Amino acid sequence: MMDDTKDFSMACPAPASDYRQILLAHGGGGTLMHRLLNQVFYPAFANDMLGQGGDGAILQVGGSRLAFSTDSYVVQPLFFPGGDIGTLAVNGTVNDLAMCGARPLYLSAGFIIEEGLSVETLRRVVDSMRHAAMTAKVQLVTGDTKVVEKGKGDGLFINTAGIGIIEHDLSVQPRSVKLGDVVIISGDVGRHGMAIMATREGLAFESDIESDCAPLAEPVLDLLDAGIEIHCLRDLTRGGLASGMVEIATTAGVHIHLEERAIPVREDVRGACEILGFDPIYVANEGRFALFLPEQDAGRALDILRTHANTEGAVCIGSVTDGRPGLVTMTTVIGSRRIVDMLSGEQLPRIC
């Protein structure tokens, strides 16, 4: 979880933590994780790149502007409807690069295998990675394998890091978000989290909910090619839409207002969320992103997004308004107005 907030690359002020031990919730993409980042990681590694608050770091190397990002994947179970840990490990990092406005080029992969994992399982995961890399047009160029004793891991953990090249002059980051910007979401929310949940708990809903796990670079590069003035991109993974919005509002110092009625949620996902007591705007996605851009570009952006299978459900869900900096509010389906907070942890641990 937490690709979207991109841990170290995210600057979010939070009060001091008084926890002495790491809790599961520290990995959930919510306020507890941000406290840990602010207390332990940012002070140690303070530099300009870390402070950008994007999904990865933007680097000047030689004559090129590059994006660099990493994520570890610890999802349980390893296989779920719509994907597996291998699909996730490729698409997650590809999407982090895309969210920097970069063209993803190369991935590394580090495998931490628990002794006793079947070679056949490893083979299936690697085959998924091969397929996902081909689809996303990236090459896996370097890797590493470690094995830990039985009981010291959990089948398989995968880390990927990625390099992308930035071929435009825009500064795609939370701080570029401006008053009046429109918020577009690329499709319906909540599917990845509910697919994992249903598999993990052995729940059968009316229909199979498949993860939305998908690569997002192509639609983003099309928007850039068309000259759409993208201010900020954010994939909506750990912590879901709500956490992504709070992170951007905080980092950019703006007030974001959303229309709940406009946020697409599939009926089966909404039903599953209701049964289990989840709010779909907090549920993790692996193929959805939010886009901040000037209102005059919104129509054209929607037209472009709707030509791509992975973003054909794109709609406007809100805007950056004149209000309290750092705040996210939402007009609910019944017409009331509520504050959208970040959760302290995550509704579902080990979602990615």
Next chain:
Amino acid sequence: MMDDTKDFSMACPAPASDYRQILLAHGGGGTLMHRLLNQVFYPAFANDMLGQGGDGAILQVGGSRLAFSTDSYVVQPLFFPGGDIGTLAVNGTVNDLAMCGARPLYLSAGFIIEEGLSVETLRRVVDSMRHAAMTAKVQLVTGDTKVVEKGKGDGLFINTAGIGIIEHDLSVQPRSVKLGDVVIISGDVGRHGMAIMATREGLAFESDIESDCAPLAEPVLDLLDAGIEIHCLRDLTRGGLASGMVEIATTAGVHIHLEERAIPVREDVRGACEILGFDPIYVANEGRFALFLPEQDAGRALDILRTHANTEGAVCIGSVTDGRPGLVTMTTVIGSRRIVDMLSGEQLPRIC
């Protein structure tokens, strides 16, 4: 273990594996790991970069030649004489980039934390990383944090990936190794492995054996700046000197001959190895590398290496001779000649 062979970047023919489950030995940097790579990973990710057999991938991005490498660190215990998992995670990846002949620039870091780890431990490790990054002149620019349930991890695993820039025109890789090349080693071998072993088993030797963990980019860049014609570099981590030599002999298709008498081993390390039944040439190092270069450059290279604290013990230990391609032989201290094989696994699991 296995930074040096750089897993995927290493092309080493090996027979088909008939194991159905992953064993600890599959992570040891020996023949079992190479079988797994050849059977599962290489066929899936076949591309030019993976076939280079170096410590990382060499990429053309924009107008620059970059090195890209990754390693996961699963060392136990987390803290040992001479370093900790944090020092290792920075220096290991810095050294993989240096072994590509690159100037290390940027690192990513992915943390997989077991629930219950003390925040104080995490803080100490992060502080070591900060210090190691400063010493090695690299910046940690992006990261990720995941938490897994108690009993599903082992305290802390860290993955780092690194980007370096190649500022010369040499092709530093096993396939550049030539008949007549001299093999230089940058210092004494076996310290890292024996330091871990002593700590893990609670053994007290006559003196404290400290890990040799250190960054190696500065001496390498000095050699390149001086115009030394470096053919190949290899850090001698998982599987030690012996495995590194076998990998290069195999990938380059050359015969390497070593002089055991010339290989520096500290007396306390030799003593500890004898007591425990280890051969120091198979024991992992974290601050040692081998260098292949033309004989006429060897004297100058040694002079340069001896000006750096981390490589002041550099000596010639062998050469590339006219013999059977893929074979490594050694004249032993008693004057006999033996074949140096790769082990099937690793003498010590979870050494890095």
